[in-house]
Amino acid sequence: MTATDAVLVLEDGRTFRGEAYGAIGATFGEAVFATGMTGYQETLTDPSYRGQVVVMTAPHIGNTGVNDEDPESSRIWVSGYVVRDPARRVSNWRAVRSLDDELAAQGVVGISGIDTRALTRHLRERGAMRVGIFSGEAAEQDAGALLAQVLESPEMKGANLVGDVTTAETYVVPAIGERRFRVAAVDLGIKSMTPHRMAERGIETHVVPAGISLPELLELEPDGVFFSNGPGDPAAADAAVELARGLLERRVPVFGICFGNQMLGRALGFGTYKLKYGHRGINQPVQDRLTGKVEVTAHNHGFAVDAPLDRVSDTPFGRVEVSHVCLNDGVVEGLRCLDVPAFSVQYHPEAAAGPHDAAYLFDRFVELMRDEHGRSVELMQAEKGGAPAVNESTEGGA
Known part of the structure; x- marks a missing residue:
């Protein structure tokens, strides 16, 4: 199976290229990082993450799949999801589907295979900022067009969500x-x-x-x-x-x-x-x-x-x-x-x-x-x- 190209563009122009994870398309939000090594399903379904693209600092995500007991709400709320090494297979007795499939089913655009440590260090130095994730046809635009879309997206400051x-x-x-x-x-x-x-x-x-x-x-x-x-x-x-x-x-x-x-x-x-x-x-x-x-x-x-x-x-x-x-x-x-x-x-x-x-x-x-x-x-x-x-x-x- 051929991987679909994806690109992550920060509002200051820093760019990371990887592979699509979850849904194909484009999404925007505030780039933030979460340091938990467990509990990704609870993070994804936390309404507090509305409007945010979450970067997971733990490198291996998706190992335990997704179940129907642990969600904290009725849906995934993150605007986008960034992981380094997604699990190739699910290994947990409670899992009913993979994380990749769940993200795709709920229309959450993500990216995998990028250096999340470098991205996290960048956010720690520069601060949380707007970001866009583009995959499939959306990722085929030139760098200037992608950055322009990120800069047109709303900021978190002043947002009533x-x-x-x-x-x-x-x-x-x-x-x-x-x-x-x-x-x-x-x-x-x-x-x-x-x-x-x-x-x-x-x-x-x-x-x-x-x-x-x-x-x-x-x-x-x-x-x-x-x-x-x-x-x-x-x-x-x-x-x-x-x-x-x-x-x-x-x-x-x-x-x-x-x-x-x-x-x-x-x-x-x-x-x-x-x-x-x-x-x-x-x-x-x-x-x-x-x-x-x-x-x-x-x-x-x-x-x-x-x-x-x-x-x-x-x-x-x-x-x-x-x-x-x-x-x-x-x-x-x-x-x-x-x-x-x-x-x-x-x-x-x-x-x-x-x-x-x-x-x-x-x-x-x-x-x-x-x-x-x-x-x-x-x-x-x-x-x-x-x-x-x-x-x-x-x-x-x-």
Whole structure:
């Protein structure tokens, strides 16, 4: 079988030639690299990768094929896929088809057989940038024509992509066992493992569209609200920021991850900025500043919250501190509100396909909702002139 030629063209003119992988044609997006050696199926189906061409730094991709159990959403979201040495055959008992076939079936244009190490080094030095992959007839154009198409493609900065990935209608993921809490999860690009992790903790999750209004959300009477991961520039997602502000004003417990961390950050009054090449992969070291513990975590973000690391900040909603920090580059990886029930992290505690160091954050969310519920009960009792709270009645007792 004769291989089909393909070419990758970066917006600065750097070009790599290889062979077509997946669908034949042309595609455009932001060139980013992911460092995970496993979990490529979860990466491909993560809605946060909408609009991005993913370069895999691990050289051998496709060994375990594709199955129907591990996808994080209903489709592949990456705009394009770049690998060095694709597997010649699938070797896994759960595989039902090859990765190459799956990419082709979903129309994802890719390229293989190029020096992904050189490409990654280039992106680390120059930063994430626009890219085009061309194969078949599309690759037969001259270099100038290919570059012109790349330069005409949209940039990630300023892109509002949440509407492309959010659910059209609310759906419910029931709790496993007895229901302890009801959570409204604002779908900014949610992965399926997230409501599953909450279900394991007795949480009934109502996954709601990103465009839901505050009154509509409050009609669900949630014990807490979760803001998911998602794609695009956080500076363009004003609706989710306003929703978060309304929840903070009403002291509804809030937990955000990844894009949701940026939404909470903006709601608190912090800015956001674009990282040079972002954090993507499953081996990012993050320190929990509350405990001092270092976690190995899964990331996919090209933007970050601009909050001070050296002090507690005063915001319209009280005091806020940076709770987590990346040990590679000092980027803010989490926020904790000290006067309202809200916190967030810039990474993925659901972490399919691992690591699982950050799974405890879902337990913190449970504790936050439990504590806020207890506080509300105490306030209601005080307003009605009822019995004092247990902790008050036992002070000074035998």
